[in-house]
Amino acid sequence: MGLTHQSCGSGVNREIFQRGMVPGAAYVIALAGNPNTGKSTLFNALTGLNQHTGNWPGKTVLRAEGKFIFQGRVYNLIDLPGTYSLLAHSAEEQVARDYLCFGKPDATIVVVDATCLERNLNLVLQVLEITAKVVVCVNLMDEAKRKNIEINIESLSAELGVPVVAATAREGAGLAALQQAVAGIADGTVKTSPYIVKYDEAIEHCIRKLEPKLKELVGEQFNSRWLALRLLDGDETVIRSLKKWLAEGTRVRAAAGGEILA
């Protein structure tokens, strides 16, 4: 398989944030997680043979997209590049971050490695900062068991404020429960109350000042707290991404140029 015009040409740019390539697809589900947590194994287990792969524009990182049907509804699953963080050090992280913020999937599965949970929770908290529609999938439970690691799924779920499902994707264990949890989040029957990181009072103060202005600009479509944090970070990549998205929604175009970049 090589890089073809179709896989890395300009067409891909347009494709990225289109919500689902399958006509009439009910829900779009993003799959995020650290590298090597078995995301792709989970992806294959969920989608079976119904998958195809694609490249994120100009990068060697593979993106996979597939679908599964659960209780008569079609779910379009987007396998995002594996990242440790969403704070955009690399192109993969930026792709994953932009998808979660601007692509607005109906639910996001964050796959974490049961054998080194601590390391993985950093990404979980970062995702929860962007979106509340999250299901955490604790994968590699078989390996954890072998290493005598026990994980209290219920209390993890209570702490994080989102559904947590244990799975061993390799053996197909836990997949039904995962699908059930995803369905609940996607159709809105399950409400979450995600754990949100609180910052120093000085930062929170700035967020409170910035948020209303951001809300004026972007309305409720993007997460204004998260955008405020990135602006405070001086993260230029997010400003570029935001500009691009605002430019496409003409209503707020002029305001974006004036307010955010001032």
Next chain:
Amino acid sequence: MQSDRGIFSAEHIISLCDLPVGKSAVINSIQAEGMTRRRMMDLGLVPGTRVEALRISPAGDPKAYKIRGTVIAFRREEGSKILVNLKED
């Protein structure tokens, strides 16, 4: 100097890149700034984290460290910006 750790033990601060293979230490602070600092923290390098020097490449650089269950390699360039508390015995 006598401390509760005994007469012959002392704790001193060295750069992570100077940590001998097989020894472990606890992160004291990260001197890097900006994106590098963020990157290191995303990888789990926060003050208080135990780090073990596992292996050294044939050329002497980079070195592999075990950090929170994962092996991560750093070049001297990066390792020198991470300060650790080494307990001598």
